[in-house]
Amino acid sequence: MSDQIRVRFAPSPTGFLHVGGARTALFNWLFARHSGGKFILRIEDTDRERSKPEYEEAILRDMRWLGLDWDEGPLVGGDKAPYFQTQRASIYSQQMEKLLSQGNAYHCFCTTEELNADREAQVAAGKIYRYSGKCARLNPDEVRWKIEKGEAFAIRLRVQEGTTTFSDIVRGQVTVNHHEIDDLVLVRRGGEPTYNFVAVVDDALMEISHVIRGDDHLPNTPKQILIYKALGFKIPQFAHIPLILGEDRTPLSKRHGASSVSEFTRQGYLPETMMNYLALLGWSFDGKTEIFSKDDLIKRFSLDRIVKSAAAFDYEKLQWLNGHYLRLLDDEKMFQLCRDYLLENKIISIDRVKNDEAYLRRVIVLVRGNLKLISQVGEQVVYILNDTYPFDSAALAKFKVRENAVIFEKVIEVLKEADSLTAAPLEEKFRNAATQLGKKFGELVHPMRLAITGRTSSPNLFEIMEILGKERCLDRFQGFLKLILKG
RNA sequence: GGCCUCAUCGUCUAACGGUUAGGACGGAUGGUUCUCAGCCAUUAAAUCGGGGUUCGAUUCCCCGUGGGGCUACCA
Numbered sequence: 001m002s003d004q005i006r007v008r009f010a011p012s013p014t015g016f017l018h019v020g021g022a023r024t025a026l027f028n029w030l031f032a033r034h035s036g037g038k039f040i041l042r043i044e045d046t047d048r049e050r051s052k053p054e055y056e057e058a059i060l061r062d063m064r065w066l067g068l069d070w071d072e073g074p075l076v077g078g079d080k081a082p083y084f085q086t087q088r089a090s091i092y093s094q095q096m097e098k099l100l101s102q103g104n105a106y107h108c109f110c111t112t113e114e115l116n117a118d119r120e121a122q123v124a125a126g127k128i129y130r131y132s133g134k135c136a137r138l139n140p141d142e143v144r145w146k147i148e149k150g151e152a153f154a155i156r157l158r159v160q161e162g163t164t165t166f167s168d169i170v171r172g173q174v175t176v177n178h179h180e181i182d183d184l185v186l187v188r189r190g191g192e193p194t195y196n197f198v199a200v201v202d203d204a205l206m207e208i209s210h211v212i213r214g215d216d217h218l219p220n221t222p223k224q225i226l227i228y229k230a231l232g233f234k235i236p237q238f239a240h241i242p243l244i245l246g247e248d249r250t251p252l253s254k255r256h257g258a259s260s261v262s263e264f265t266r267q268g269y270l271p272e273t274m275m276n277y278l279a280l281l282g283w284s285f286d287g288k289t290e291i292f293s294k295d296d297l298i299k300r301f302s303l304d305r306i307v308k309s310a311a312a313f314d315y316e317k318l319q320w321l322n323g324h325y326l327r328l329l330d331d332e333k334m335f336q337l338c339r340d341y342l343l344e345n346k347i348i349s350i351d352r353v354k355n356d357e358a359y360l361r362r363v364i365v366l367v368r369g370n371l372k373l374i375s376q377v378g379e380q381v382v383y384i385l386n387d388t389y390p391f392d393s394a395a396l397a398k399f400k401v402r403e404n405a406v407i408f409e410k411v412i413e414v415l416k417e418a419d420s421l422t423a424a425p426l427e428e429k430f431r432n433a434a435t436q437l438g439k440k441f442g443e444l445v446h447p448m449r450l451a452i453t454g455r456t457s458s459p460n461l462f463e464i465m466e467i468l469g470k471e472r473c474l475d476r477f478q479g480f481l482k483l484i485l486k487g
Numbered sequence: 488g489g490c491c492u493c494a495u496c497g498u499c500u501a502a503c504g505g506u507u508a509g510g511a512c513g514g515a516u517g518g519u520u521c522u523c524a525g526c527c528a529u530u531a532a533a534u535c536g537g538g539g540u541u542c543g544a545u546u547c548c549c550c551g552u553g554g555g556g557c558u559a560c561c562a
Contacts, residue, residue, distance in 0.1 A: 010562095011562095012561095012562055014561095014562080044562065046561095046562075047561065047562060050561090050562090108560090112560070115559095115560085123488090126488085128488075128489055128490095128558090129489095129558085154560055155560095156560095171491095171492075171493095174491070174492085175491095176490075176491070177490085179490090180489080180490050180491085180557095180558080182558090184559095184560095185559080185560045186560095187560085188560040189560065190560080192560080194559090194560070194561085194562090195561070195562045196562095198562095199562085214556095215491095215492075215493090215555085215556070216555090216556055216557075216562095217556090217557090217562095218491065218492070218556070218557080219490075219491055219492090219556065219557035219558075220557075220562095222491095240492090242492090242493075242555085243555070243556080245554090245555085247497095247498080249554065249555090250554090250555090251555075251556095277499095280499065280500080280511090281499070282499090282500095283500095284499085284500055284501070286501075286510090287500055287501025287502075287509070287510060287511090288500095288501070288509080288510045288511080289510090289511095290499090290500095290510080290511050290512085307499090307500075308492085308493060308494090309493050309494060309554095309555095310493070310494095310554080310555065311498090311499060311500090312498060312499080313498095313499095314498050314499060314512065314513085316498080316512060316513055317498070317499065317511075317512040317513075318512090319512090320511090320512055320513085321512085323524085323525085327525080369523090369524055369525070370523065370524045370525090371524085372524085427521085430521095431521095440521095441521060442521050442522080443521095444521080445521035445522075446521070446522070448521085449521075449522065455522090455523090456522060456523080457522050457523030457524080458522070458523065459522095459523080459524085460520095460521080460522095461521065461522080462521090
């Protein structure tokens with residue numbers, strides 16, 4: 001037995017990786033990496049109906065995307081294998097034998113109907129339901145007889161009177177009276193072990209030193225401690241981290257918008273954004289630093305800086321952070337991300353990418369300044385990649401007026417004379433044109449921008465014109481002029 | 488209902504029992520610029536309520552209120 005730090009993330013593959021789960025995984029991972037310990041991934045797939053292989057794959061994929069690599073678990077193995085609960089049945093029954101032979105657990109022959117009736121009766125009488133403990137008092141001969149007779153049974157933990165106190169790293173001391181804990185079921189009639197039992201057996205056998213998990217498990221902890229004790233295992237340290245809430249302070253779910261890691265991926269958030277943001281939800285280093293690289297986080301992370309109260313997920317701040325990390329990307333990486341996004345969403349064809357890669361790269365470099373999400377790239381490039389594009393109707397009403405005809409006539413004239421469309425000299429020409437017209441530069445640029453882009457805001461207009469080339473610019477200005485003259 | 492737990496600006500958070508209660512996102516205002524984005528500057532905005540303890544409570548204790556979790560032969 002070493003006192004090495006070993007932590008685990010144990011998702012059940014009944015859905016995609018939720019941001020709450022992702023943060024739990026992150027805190028475990030950071031703690032392991034910070035302390036030179038091991039990070040273990042275990043798949044809790046005992047819920048056979050709801051567990052699906054595709055969810056399992058998706059979880060692994062999202063973990064990798066976030067940069068959370070595991071030292072033991074699926075795909076990589078490890079000497080505490082297997083890491084799938086469905087493959088550990090013999091381990092559970094072995095541990096169960098131990099409990100039974102020690103008398104720490106007992107067979108319970110009560111049927112579901114009996115239990116339900118009992119519960120209803122007690123609730124109707126205004127009492128708090130507790131298991132009667134009937135089968136706990138069966139003598140060994142009766143038990144043997146019933147088993148031989150073929151009566152189905154569950155197995156319950158024999159819980160003694162008393163209290164259990166443990167010290168949670170984030171919550172401090174928590175005490176629970178055993179009155180609150182029933183003789184909980186460890187194995188269902190039918191032989192399937194329950195969550196509390198398998199979690200303890202797995203954590204103990206995998207030598208998990210710190211159980212870091214969502215605080216929805218806080219009330220489970222005393223029960224689990226009782227199981228650890230009954231099994232004679234060393235009790236790990238616990239750290240219960242608060243849940244993540246939506247903007248309305250109810251638990252975060254799909255109806256709040258994106259709530260699974262894959263959705264954020266799809267919308268064009270960067271893994272470094274997610275890691276940084278998730279770390280800041282429920283943890284802080286000094287209350288001032290906001291930007292943390294992966295290495296910073298590993299260096300700085302500690303369990304004692306985890307906050308006790310639940311945090312609301314703030315999409316605005318996430319977006320701000322993503323803008324920050326997007327600005328840090330080099331042009332090539334930015335190009336790749338945008339290209340992949342445009343392809344995946346069929347905004348651009350694969351042929352066009354193949355033929356015009358260099359051009360597309362220039363376009364991305366031009367518009368990247370306005371992106372906070374990769375998924376915004378589509379609307380940023382419409383008017384460059386296409387010759388039909390939407391017009392801002394309010395701006396159209398404002399600029400499509402007869403008085404502007406003179407502006408466009410001049411613009412067209414200047415443009416026709418230009419032999420090269422390099423942005424800087426081109427801008428110079430139009431500054432002169434504005435002066436000649438007796439207009440301020442802005443008064444010239446705004447209508448031009450609308451004609452060229454269909455909108456009132458864009459990157460530098462002359463760089464756009466340079467990218468579009470003379471012909472396309474001329475077409476757009478002439479088209480717009482025609483529109484004006486038509487009235 | 489019972490038990491557990493949490494509570495600082497709208498949001499994320501900081502503050503050995505002594506601070507003008509700090510930072511960030513978002514907001515507002517101004518600057519830079521052809522617009523947007525960005526960047527810079529300025530600014531508004533909080534200790535849930537009530538009792539204690541203390542010379543002094545955001546901080547410690549109790550009660551209340553509100554939120555969350557658990558109360559399964561779900562995980």
